[in-house]
Amino acid sequence: MTSIYLDHAATTPMHPSVIEVVAAEMANTFGNPSSIHTFGRQAHRKIENVRQVVAESLHVKPHEIIFNSGGTEGDNTAIIETALSKKEQGMHLITTAIEHPAVLETMKYLETLGFEVTYLPVDETGQLSVEKLKQELREDTTLVSVMYGNNEIGNLLPIKEIGLLLKEHPAVFHTDAVQAYGSEQIAPHELGIDLLSISAHKINGPKGVGFLYKNDALSLPSFLHGGEQEEKRRAGTENVAGIVGLGKAVELLTDDEKKRRHEAYVDYQKLILTKLDQAAVAYQINGAPENKLAHILNVRFPEVSSDLLLMHLDLQGVAISTGSACTAGTVEPSHVLEAMYGKGHPAIKESVRISFGLGTNREQIEEFTDILIQTIQRLKAS
Known part of the structure; x- marks a missing residue:
């Protein structure tokens, strides 16, 4: 698996x-x-x-x-x-x-x-x-x-x-x-x-x-x-x-290591977004792409429940999240997305956080994005 x-x-x-x-x-x-x-x-x-x-x-x-x-x-x-x-x-x-x-x-x-x-x-x-x-x-x-x-x-x-x-x-x-x-x-x-x-x-x-x-x-x-x-x-x-x-x-965490990771994470983000574009999957990036930490990518997939998406990905051995782990396990919406869009905005229940780190490699990102695209397409079809 x-x-x-x-x-x-x-x-x-x-x-x-x-x-x-x-x-x-x-x-x-x-x-x-x-x-x-x-x-x-x-x-x-x-x-x-x-x-x-x-x-x-x-x-x-x-x-x-x-x-x-x-x-x-x-x-x-x-x-x-x-x-x-x-x-x-x-x-x-x-x-x-x-x-x-x-x-x-x-x-x-x-x-x-x-x-x-x-x-x-x-x-x-x-x-x-x-x-x-x-x-x-x-x-x-x-x-x-x-x-x-x-x-x-x-x-x-x-x-x-x-x-x-x-x-x-x-x-x-x-x-x-x-x-x-x-x-x-x-x-x-x-x-x-x-x-x-x-x-x-x-x-x-x-x-x-x-x-x-x-x-x-x-x-x-x-x-x-x-x-x-x-x-x-x-x-x-x-x-x-x-x-x-x-x-x-x-x-x-030397300066060279931080630089290496930053470059790799920027590359991973580009790879994910390019493959989503090629598959014609609708998405919206949450946050300011030009002023952010490279290891975090928060994305909204319109008309796709983030909770449902996470569950299906988890069944396939993929772990991402909807936001802060300290509020996981509750039905509380993201206070960050609420602050950005206002309470009740559909983006709050349609957004996921993808974050990179030690052990993440380009091959994993390729495989993850393929699974993500297939899962979103299935959920939309159903």
Whole structure:
């Protein structure tokens, strides 16, 4: 049976080299990094080595990296602790309508505590207006949280422009860069980013580990309370094996590797769309094709139910998705597509996300597109 995985935006397979170092750490480095004996010091050294590797990938200081359990914890820490620690200065927060649920649900929680949240709209291509953000900024705005790249449609948000805008404003700037870190060259200091969230499982690392970049100039209370790990910034015994796996995944993402993947993914997208055109299959690309992450292609097939299409593809061994994995298993429509087209628009139930990654090759894309075309034609015929 065919087995083609094209849902890398949801999660990625661990790289064989990552699996190797994680297994070795689990077998050999079992000391508590907070212990002062040899076993503890060995574990602590491993963590600090990875902190250096991660910091170099962002051109920041090692001290500005806080290891945690992943993107959701990073988003919650950045947003909640910034909001609470600055509530005397103001209780207005700004985000976008197309953020990951880890951001949107956190904002909703803060609304129950009395905070006012502005959810910036996007246009039909998923583009965000920096001018609109400028209009919504107020004296009591203490935090702006805008994702780096969207996980459903792939759009890159205007992070550099927002960073420049906020240079003249005291609001803290947070970005969820979980989906973009594996492909984009990101330098927080240059971009004016104060807080940035990353998850290892999006870059062929282990699940359940990630980090939060925090600008040294920003004072942020700990989100978790307990021990004095991570220099009192994140309590809890560190996941040494996971952190080492994260470090290996980051090491493998060299500039040359990112460039190679980008070129391959652009080629895969062109191949899919060319074959759809040749087969006269009607489709519409969701998002802004000229300003997006190369590994995500979100496509609408008019008059074809996305749920039905996914089910038929899955029966043939092909895995794609309708959007964010964090809302999978529910009948809730995509909030990203709703923000773009409005509630009830037919595109919301006729769109699928195809995403590439480690292990994807041109032969798979050829086979996948043939299966996709045949499946759509059958569904339309019935």
